[in-house]
Amino acid sequence: MKLTVIGTGYVGLVSGVCFTLNGNHVVCVDKDEEKIAKLNQMESPIYEPGIEALIEMNLREGRLAFSSDLGESVRRSDIVILAVGTPSLPSGEANLEYIENAAAEVGQAMDGYKIIMTKSTVPVGTNEKIRQIIAANTPHPFDIVSAPEFLREGSAIRDTLHPDRIIIGIDNPKVEPVMRELHQGFTDKIVVTDIRSAEMIKYASNAFLATKISFINEIANICEKVGADVTEVAEGMGLDKRIGSSFLQAGIGYGGSCFPKDTKALIQIAGNVDYEFKLLKSVVEVNTDQRFMILDKLHESIGSLAGAMVGVWGLAFKPNTDDVRESPAREIVEALVKEGAIVKVFDPIAADNFRKQYDHPQIRWCTLPEEAAEGSDAVTLLTDWSVFKDIDLAKMASTMRRPILIDGRNLYTKAQIEGTGLEYHSVGRPSLGGLSGYSPMATAL
Known part of the structure; x- marks a missing residue:
């Protein structure tokens, strides 16, 4: 089948690339021409393990293309997949501006029957609005399908190719065989339901x-x-x-x-x-x-944070992604800065994205985790990247001004901490180590 995927974020790009693997021809569309140019040069705008290799393979084999021309891409497709963002409004409601605009453009571009499949996460009833918008912009027949994604950043390709289940919301039984064929080879656990139930699932x-x-x-x-x-x-x-x-x-x-x-x-x-x-x-x-528990433990360990030097390990919201959206690290780093701490941060992938969103003269950008620890009064682990598992903790402790490690992800075991000289605090587990004669209150005074 010929597919057009509108939106080249995590959902759109990963879905588009993966649909080529069962023989479909896919065009991924985005208004950002710079992003499209990079994709055509086999450079992914997102960090996702394995994505660039799949982009390169399918571009070379002619099953995948990238374009900023939505109209031409829609006209050449059997199925149009809506995968644009639906970010939160200040009220908490989903912002449907992008998907409504995309629906209008799709309607204007249609030259015959199409299946419109929504993969964006949208509130219940949104696909009915999409139907109304498209119908107002085209005389041609079409069907609407809700097929929400369940991929996890960092394992998005595996989740797409080997899902626990696939949800297909339809109101025309004639499109069910097409949807099953489209997802052939991914899983046989396909739940076909009505559109509103699919949105709610x-x-x-x-x-x-x-x-x-x-x-x-x-x-x-x-x-x-x-x-x-x-x-x-x-x-x-x-x-x-x-x-x-x-x-x-x-x-x-x-x-x-x-x-x-x-x-x-x-x-x-x-x-x-x-x-x-x-x-x-x-x-x-x-x-x-919960994220501010880190600050409570810092206060308990070193007292006032004014003038303290605090290392931060991890800025992404989870490992194996460069996504810092709603990352706990954002609020924690901001709070540390507000309390007067010098913050030494390290993340193996997400530092650039974090810095675009938040930078401050009190932040020191480090290229190694050991650099963030050196001379610090405490190190806080906020993202459980595998690189942190290989740190020589005893050596790290010897370089710190105060050997305190606050593990916000429970990455380390008791055996890994014992004998390192670290005062170790984690989440929901007994603290370990400590310095003889050390008093947080005395230090604060």
Whole structure:
């Protein structure tokens, strides 16, 4: 089949590239001509393991193309996939401006029957609006399909090619065989439902996963007070098949382009029909509070942060991505700067993106994790990149002004910390080490 994918962000680019792998011809469209030029030079605008190799292979084999000409691309396609962004408005509602504009342009460009498939995450009822917009801009027949994505940044290609399930929302049974053929080879677990249910499935799934994260973080906070170890608690819980082990890793909360946006949007969706989603509101509140636990532990360890030097390991919201949208690191670094700390930051991939969003004279940009630790009063680990697992912690401790490590992702085990000379604090686990005669209060004075 011939596909046009509108939008070359994570969803659009990964989906477009992966659909070429089962024999389709795909054109990925974006208004940003500079981005298109880079893609045609086989340079990905996003960091995603494996994406550039797939772009190069499929460009060379003629199954993949990139263009800024939406009209021509739509006319040459059987299926048009909407994969533009739906960012949050200040109210928390999804901003539908981009997808509505794309729908109007698609309608204006159509020269015959098309299937319009929405992969963007959109509130319930949005596909009906898309139908109305397209119908107002074309005399030609078309069908609407809702096929929300469930990919995770950092493993987006694997998630697309080997999904747990594929959700297809339709209102015309005639398009079901086409949709099954399009996804052939990915999985046989295809759920075909009505369009509104498909839209809701995406929000409900992300809201539930966000709830698991906030739940285990609340358990972690209790564990610290009663002397339990949240990693052992989570392991015991996760072995229950009714619960499962995924998303039970305690830390400083979720971030990124999906969970924060989608939880807020679902709260608004509920509010728009006069329903107060009390549970999800609490999930969001817990997540917001959790990231500032890092500051509490810093205050407990070194007292005032004014003039302190604090190393920050990790700026991306999760490893294996350069995405810093809604990253806990943003608010933590801003808070450290506000309290007068000198902040030495390191991230192996996301530093440039972070710096574009936030820079300050009190921030020192480091090229190695050891550089961020050297001379620091404490190091805070905010993203569990694998590079941090290979650090010589004992050597690092010897270079610090105060050997304090606050692990916001529970990356290290007790065995890795013992004998390093570090004072180690994590999330929901007993603290380790410490300096003989060291008093945070005395230091603060």
